[in-house]
C-alpha cells in the first residue's frame with residue numbers, strides 16, 4: 001500500500017517521504033521508486049527524522065500503521081493538512097487496548113482533518129484505476145514487487161511476515177503449485 005501510494009503521489013507532483021523498516025527497504029523506495037526521502041522506523045527516531053526530512057511539515061499523511069508513527073506525524077502537520085487512516089498494522093495484535101493518537105490536538109491547532117478510507121467504497125472506480133495504473137506500470141512509471149511463498153502448510157509463517165516486515169513487496173502465498 002505505502003509503496004504504491006507514495007509512487008502515485010510522486011506522479012501527481014508531491015514531495016514524498018516514505019517510512020519503511022530497514023536500510024534495504026529505505027534504499028529501495030528512494031533509489032528505485034523515486035521517493036524524495038526515506039525514514040527507517042526501525043533505527044531512526046521518527047520525531048527527529050520527520051523534523052529533518054519534512055522541514056516545512058506534512059500536508060498529507062497516509063497512515064497504514066497507527067501507534068507511535070501516527071503520533072509523530074500528527075506532531076508535524078502543516079495548516080489544513082489531511083490525515084488518511086487506511087490501516088493500523090502496529091495495533092492489530094495488541095493484547096491491551098489500542099494506542100490511540102495522543103497528539104490529536106494538533107488537528108485542532110492546524111485546522112486539519114483525519115478521515116478513514118476503505119477501498120471497497122470505490123468499487124465503481126476500480127476499472128478506471130486499473131487502466132491508469134496499468135498504463136503507468138507499462139511505462140515503467142509505477143513499480144510493484146511481489147514476494148511469493150509456496151504451500152498452504154506455510155500459511156502461519158508467511159502470514160506472520162506481514163507483522164515482522166520479513167518480506168520484500170506484496171506478500172503472496174501460492175496455495176496450488
Ligand SMILES: NC(=O)c1ccc[n+]([C@@H]2O[C@H](COP(=O)([O-])OP(=O)(O)OC[C@H]3O[C@@H](n4cnc5c(N)ncnc54)[C@H](OP(=O)(O)O)[C@@H]3O)[C@@H](O)[C@H]2O)c1
Pocket residue numbers: 001002019020021022025041064065069085086087088089090091117118119120162163164165166167169170171
Ligand atoms: N482501508 C483499506 O481499504 C485497506 C485495504 C487493504 C489494506 N489496508 C491496510 O493498509 C495497511 C497496509 O496494507 P498492505 O496491504 O500494504 O500490507 P503489507 O504490504 O503487508 O505492508 C505492511 C507493512 O506494514 C509495516 N509494518 C508492520 N508492522 C509494523 C509496525 N509495528 N510498525 C510500523 N510498520 C509496520 C511493514 O513495513 P516494513 O516492511 O517496511 O517493515 C509491512 O511491510 C494495513 O494496515 C492494512 O490493514 C487497508
